[in-house]
Amino acid sequence: MVIKMARNINLRMTGKINLKEIERKAWMSYFEDGLWDIFMGLLMLTTGIRSLTDNVWFTLGIFAALLISVIGKKLITIPRIGRVKFGPARKVKQKKLAAVLIVSVLATLALLLLPHSGLALPKISISPINGYLDCGGLRPAGILHGFRAPVRIWLVVCDIRGALGTVRQPHRPNSAHGFRNCHSAHRAGLVDPFPAQVSPTRR
């Protein structure tokens, strides 16, 4: 009888007690509010709008999205789901993630601000994407794509080829917007806005 009881407990226990799963479930419950999705949506929206315009102020949308998610979490989510302090293993993971995010944000800011600083930048810049994009506004999108390793490697090759003069950036003489964006990239020393073959209309 005792053996039978212990077997029953075994079946019941093995199905229920999984400490890693419990911790993961508790952690994931913090993201069931949808604020992370809203943040990512606003981030993509801001990046999309920024790619259509040359107005740097649209970049502030990223910070607005961040602010909405932080305030929403503090004032809406936490009072409803409760507070929890996670263990040391989760804290280490959180610190690593925070470090990666801080470096990413700083790198993005540097890449956005450097072309406007008026500094004489080298042909191969910090970002492998910079040399290939002809629109300054597309840089945040390019950086996001650049985190994918195969794309990044391909862009490094393109960037080096572009710096050596074997790849010319697409030029749009009839588009004033395109010319303006090319100009900002030209200031960074990355794009040649006046290719060798000038169209007859411009001449």
Next chain:
Amino acid sequence: MTDSKARSDELPSIPKIDKIIHEPARLMIMAHLFVVESVDFLFLQRQTGLTWGNLSSHLSKLEAAGYIDVEKEFVGKKPHTMLHLTDKGRTAFQEYRQSMKQVFEDLPE
């Protein structure tokens, strides 16, 4: 007498099981508290799926055993209860896990 002696011969690790932790609801509470540093009452209630009264009752028993620490405070004007495992509770849970593993290892095929 002979019966109980026979049982303890079959599974010597059974008597070592902590009966306070062994109850399913309390075991769930202890497992949730073991994986985090501290939680509040609301979070634990959502995670365990227990009712307010049921959870409160089990927490009282665990607190009486010295396994958990209950801190009551006010956040603004609202009462707030934070819970965390004591060192004794953490050790007891570890020992419980070990003894349960031992029980299952001792089980004859």
